[in-house]
Amino acid sequence: MVYDNPDDVKIGLEVHVQLNKLKTKLFCGCSTDYHNSDPNSHVCPVCLGLPGSLPVINERAVEFAIKIGLALNCSIVEQTQFHRKNYYYPDLPKGFQTTQYDYPIAGNGKIVIEGEDGERVIRITRAHMEEDPGRLQHIGNIERSKGTLINYNRSGMALIEIVSEPDMRSPKEARRYLDKLRSILDYLDVFNGDLEGAMRVDANVSVFNGQRVEVKNISSFKGAERALLYEIMRQKNHIRRGGTITMETRHFDEARGVTLSMRTKEEEHDYRYFPEPDLVPLRVADRVPEVIKTLPELPDAKKERFMKEYNIADMHARALTIEIKVANFYEEVVSKVDPKVAAVWVADILKGELNYRDLTIDAFRVEDIVDVMELVIANSITEQSGVEIIRTVLDHGGKPQDIINKKGLLKVEDNIVAKAVEEAIAQNPEAVADYRAGKEKSLNFIVGKVMQKTKGRADAREARERLIEKLKE
């Protein structure tokens, strides 16, 4: 079925990714490991913008940027250059941000997402490098703050800004795009998405081919979906009441779930971009071949391989390859158990239990899931017991074997059931005769005896089948 996009929604996203896996900042030697440190403890003359200090480009950051560009199917520019974006704000210690303008390091890429009506290509306009500003901390709330503190620990952190074309048609597609982007970046091992401020989103939205509105201050993927839902509804309502949408920048108020006008087009800054004289143009084309060698197998390729190599369903392969950690976990598991069974256990059961608890795959051990699956396959425990073991490990810890012993989850052994069946037949000749004479109900009586003898650990259905077999003799 084709999605007809009834409101002609167009969404483009600008995502700032902090390269927090670099050891040092973009233009100085300060450590990036500031997240649990005192304010202004990870600073130097360069990232504080002290008079006379000069930036020096972090080569590793350039490698990371090339890697990201390649993973987003971009072309890498021959020679890149930094520009100054001039504006005043207290978190910006130089009075300008060093960023890229007409020679971004990467451009013209694309990523494929699962759209409203199947696979959808989202075009990437560009990916460019820039420095992060510091952080303001208001004492009290922003409107009635008594004072503001500035922490420059973040100042000068390397960012990659990834700009998409307005190719998304719904908040859901925007969310899928963000998830996919996060997935690719995780694969590249260039950032830790769990750290605060690691990914920040600005969205451009229009409806009915109208003017676009930029929504800023979105701090999570869930927030992006909510902000977009609200903004689309607001624009539609405004038009329905006879209004027109004009170009403006709006601020997403996460607490209230609404967007508020920040400035109209007339109030837009003139950033007076010009080339950063302190950084010479950087030839990057020569570095590309080396970086290509470091590119890992990416989610789409891994999904295809899983389908072929393990003969698993598209849906399972997708679920297993979104997160690199899950994919690696699965591959460890399949070295020991059947891939198709493993796909069900990892993608459906384990991931379901993890999601329910807001946990990651790190919360479970490969050997434990292998143990559980082997016991189920050997018919030593029931599937239901397997699930129970997983839940217990997640909630209380422990090893599967101990949980089985403690809870007595092991199915009774075959010969015990067989023995109980034989005894029940021998000791209840009347009931056997009745059954043989056509009294179906007598069988229930004999099954009850078998269950008594095995203290309820036999599977009742199994006991019943065995009795039927035996009584045919």
Add this chain to the structure above:
Amino acid sequence: MAAWTDISGIRQKIADSSAEEVTASYIDIIGKSKINGFTTLWDEAINVARDIDANSHDGPLAGVPIAIKENISTKGISTTCSSKILQGYVPPYDAHVIERLKEAGAVILGKTNMDEFAMGTSTESSYYGPTLNPWDPSRVPGGSSGGSAAVVAAGEAPVSLGSDTGGSVRCPAAFCGTVGLKPTYGCISRYGLISYANSLEQIGPLATNVADIAAIMEVVAGHDPRDSTSINKENTYIDALAEGVEGMRIGVPEEYLSHGIDEKVEKLVWDSIHTFEDLGASYENVSLPHTRYALAAYYIIAMSEASSNLARFDGTRYGFCAEGDNWHLMASKTRAEGFGAEVKRRILLGTYALSAGYQDKYYLKALKVRTLVKQDFERALANVDVLMGPTMPTPAFRIGEKIGDPLSLYMSDVNTVPINLAGVPSISVPCGFADNMPVGLQITGTHFDEKTIMKAAYNFEQNTEHHKKRPPEVA
């Protein structure tokens, strides 16, 4: 203690007495100064000199006192660019050149006056008031490194560092009768030099003689990983000085001897060129056809860069801070009260030149002119070894004479700014006196060929007496 001592004389004095005594004698001279050349004296200077003595420091500049321009960062010593807005700012780090000088054993005497943020040709726009020219206190010392030139001319320091964005070392060197070098762009690390126009400027030494310039260059030049525009080139300068100038081909750009030039200055330049002829060199007239556009291009580029470079001075982190009800008011008031008139003029013009809708017309066009000016130099220097002309079209003008007329002040930079646009090295050496005021000969060479221009300057100096003349009142 005789002023006007060169580095070898100082080393001799240190050998005879001590670095401490030499430094003390300079502090004594500075104490009696009437020219307002120093803004700050470093109270540690005498202790540093003592340490040099105690450790028998054997660095190339061990015990040599030096004065540093107000815009070069010195750890623990106020560095204000002679502006109100940086009052109270004490850098927590040393500029690359300061690190090098300290390693070499130099003793930093203090900081020298300059035009506010190096924006000027007369040192009159300083927050600390004008520096006076030691040859005539009613005249300017030139700028923007007026303090660095004046203290050397007055014998208050044997050598100094200035910075040259559009002539700021060469102009005051010419006006004060000292030698001043603007090295090739990229020759000396700018790390720690407070930017005015970073694509144009270089730190440069000033001294009473060419050999001392070479000695300072050997210490401060060379690659620094903290300045991406600094280049790793061999930096030996002293050895080349002794070579002669026989066969040297001199180009005399006709544009540098055209309208606006003082007749006496023009005559001194020709006399100098004839001196070179006597030494075996030859000259020819050359043309730098885009010189007439260079001044406009220079000011647009410099002001554009300045408008961005000076944005960081908002009172938030260091320096002067005005009161305001919110950050924007505080920052605006800080800048309104903290910057002087010339700085504000250049920030406004630069902001305009970079604005959307005007950038093509001004900034981008100026960059194109810059390329043409650079090509002028490449073409001219393909056929000759050096270019010679007057550093300044006139001798030092009077204090107050031009400060109210910015355009005529800008016009006096006409011979110096094209060199910064091209990035080539250039040295100003004393070549005589007009109306009892010193005149400078500007010698310009090709990129990273400081040796040739320094050799030319040295040979000229060795065969003339101009540099030996001292200002009245200076012993």
